[in-house]
Amino acid sequence: MKENQVSRTALLMAYVRGYHATRGTLKIFEDNLAQQLLTEEERAIFEEQFTPPLQLIEAVDPAGAASCCDRAARLAWALRVIPSASHSLSRSRYTEDALEESVREGVKQYVILGAGMDTFAYRRPDLLDQIQVFEVDHPATQAFKRSRMAEIGRDQPEKLHFVPVDFTKESLATALTRSSYDPKALSFFSWLGVTYYLPREAVLAALRAFADIAPQGSSVIFDYMDTDAFVPGRAAKRIQMSMEKCREWGEPLITGFDPATLAANLAGSGLHLNEDLSPADIQELYFKGRTDGYYACEHVHFAWAVVE
Secondary structure (H helix, E strand, O other): OOOOOOOHHHHHHHHHHHHHHHHOOOOOOOOOOHHHHOOHHHHHHHHHHHOOOHHHHHHHOHHHHOOOOOHHHHHHHHHHHOHHHHHHHHHHHHHHHHHHHHHHOOOOEEEEEOOOOOOHHHHOHHHHOOOEEEEEEOHHHHHHHHHHHHHOOOOOOOOEEEEEOOOOOOOHHHHHHOOOOOOOOOEEEEEOOOHHHOOHHHHHHHHHHHHHHOOOOOEEEEEEEEHHHHOOOOOOHHHHHHHHHHHHOOOOOOOOEOOOOHHHHHHOOOEEEEEEEOHHHHHHHHHOOOOOOOOOOOOEEEEEEEEO
C-alpha cells in the first residue's frame, strides 16, 4: 500500500458488504453500516466498474444472461461471480462466529489486523460488553475510516482502541505495546485478506509474532490461498481475473500455502492448527442450497490456529 493512500481493497470490501446488506437475499453476513462508509460517488464508481456489458455475460454464462435484462441485474450477476464478494462475506461470518465461541470460553481481547472498513465494534454491542477491541491498520486507511464514522454520527465506542501502524517501519508487538493491549489476557486475532499480499516469510513472521505476544490458548483466524491459485492451468478462471485486477490496482497477490503442510508451518511458529476450512467446507457451511448464484471462492481457505 502506498504512503498516505487508502487501500482500494478496503473500500471494495465495504462496497460488497454494503451491497449484500441492502440488496442481497439469504444473508451470509449482515453489515448494516458498511454502505454508509462510502459516498454515493464512490459507490457509483464501483458499480460502474463491476457492471459488465451483456455481451460479456452471454459469453461467460449464456443461461444467466437471459435474466440480466437491465443494469441492476447485470451488476447483481457480477457480484455473484467475482470472488471478493462470496469470499469476504463468508470469511467475516466464520470469524465472528468463531469469536463468539471464543468469548464464551474466556477471550477478553479482539485484535483486528488490517481492519480496513470493519464495523464490528459499532454493530456488535452485545460482544463489546465483554471484550476490548483493537483495530490495527495503516494510518491512512485508519484515519479515513475514523473520519467516515464521525461523518455518519458514530461515536467511537469506549472499548474500541485504534492502533495505527506502518508494518514497513514497526512490528505488531511494538505497536500493541503503545496501546492498552494486555499481553496476559486471552486474545483473539483476526487477520483477513492479508496473507496473499505479503512475502511468505513475512506471513510466517507475523504468525510467530501472534504466538509471542499472546498467552497460550489465544487464537488467530486468517485466510489464505492455496498454491494452485498461482499456477497457470490450475487456477480457476475467476481467480486469475481477480489477481490481474489486483495487479492493476498496485496490490498484487503473491503468496499461497500448501494445505498439506500448513500445520507444520504453523507448528514452527508456535501455533497449533485447530481448523482449516477448504473451499468445499466453506461451500457446505455457507452456500449449500442457495439459489442466488453465490458460491464459495476457489483456492481460498479459512484457518483457525491456537497459541501453544
